[in-house]
Amino acid sequence: MGRINNWLENLLMGSDLVYTPPSHDQPPVSKEYEISKQQNEEARKEREKEEQAEDDLKMVIQGAKLQCAMCVTPIGDLMVNLDTPSIQDKKTATILEKDMTSLIFKGNCKKSPYSSSPCASVMQLGDWKHVGTSLVQDQPPLLLKSTIKCNYGGVDIKITDCGQRNEPEEINVVGAPVPVSEIIYVNGHFYNEDGTFEGKVDEEKGSGSVSDIYTCTKKEAKKDENGIEVITYKDFEILKEESNRITHSDFCYIAYIVRHEAGNNDLKELKCIAFTSYNRALKKKSTWKKLLATSYSSVPNKKELSENSNTEKDKLTRKALFSVLNGEDDITNGAEYWDGTDFLAWGNSETNPYNKLGQNKFDEYKFIEIPKDIYDDFVAANGSSARYSDRDNHPKTEDKGTQTSN
Secondary structure, three states, X not given: OOOOOOHHHEEOOOOOOEOEOXXXXXOOOOHHHHHHHHHHHHHHHHHHHHXXXXXXXXEOEOOOEEEOOOEOOOEEEEOOOXXXXXXXXXXXXXXXXXXXXXXXXXXXEOOOHHHOOEHHHHOOEEEEEOOOOOOEOOEOEOEOOOEEEEOOOOEEEEEEEOOOOOOOOOOOOOOOXXXXXXXXXXXXXXXXXXXXXXXXXXXXXXXXOXXXXXXXXXXXXXXXXXXXXXXXXXXXXXXXXXXXXXXXXXXXXXHHHHHHHOOOOOHHHHHHHHHHHHHHHHHOOOOHHHHHOOOOOOOOOOOOOOOOOOOHHHHHHHHHHHHHHOOOOOOOOOOOOOEEOHHHHHOOOXXXXXXXXXXXXXXXXXXXXXXXXXXXHHXXXXXXXXXXXXXXXXXXXXXXXXXXXX
């Protein structure tokens, strides 16, 4: 996968607030302080463990969110088709919800040939596991921790959001005092949705780790309950690779490589590179960073993209990574590689700069499949200068297949 010089030569391929403490010189840290800090950290981890255990037991209702690692669009919806008692005015899900009308994924299955089959057409579901012990109309209910295996894809489909919301039905505000905005202490690195680095938080009383990474809509100054002005981040959302939190270090490493694989400052190109490499990492059961650290990418001198580097291309690169990690629709339809103008310039018969006949991918694969709308857009962008007529000097006996455009 070589470095691409121009995207047109590239083809497939809650709370609103977070506290930032003021900067002060720190006094020497005592042994007692270190012990206290360790005890606080252990207590915080124990609280998080208890909270997670409580969340796992929440009953699932209409509108819950699902996740399947083998779907090119991994986030799906749970539709409750049976007429069951409601929670928060939404029907409760039971173990009987286990077919394509209940588990709705809009993408194609990566396990199908060339990721060509919609999940709904190949889905083969087993039985729900880790379900509730109480009964809803004589059936065990689904819980947030429940999973169901798709025997076709060979992976467990998970429930990532039970659908329940802690929202009061009515609030009487007559005569009520104006509330002070609650400040939640969360550690991590924060980026604006436009890709600009906003800042980081690393407080002892904050939850999470400074290595976590979040997106937010803006940074602003607010006053806490004591009237002290602090820097806050609005509408923050944590970024995850699959169901695991991605570290800021890994994010910056991935961003550096994706940035240098691309040519111009074009978000579509950057998304294509990001999605294809991410899809390949999933296929190889590797992490995104580990894959890009291999020869899959030939970018030299691989390193992390500095969070303080905020050129237009840097910001667009981060936006492309946000699209992947936030589970947005995969514009590559599950592709795992990309190549460029050489498809048009060398075709399957032209002598290329390496003195070989045709683009080497025609020898590596049985066929090359490119979505027609992307191919047409690509051809129009390149014009005729990048294409040469076929001189019939490609040995047909060595041709493993034909290029297709559909």
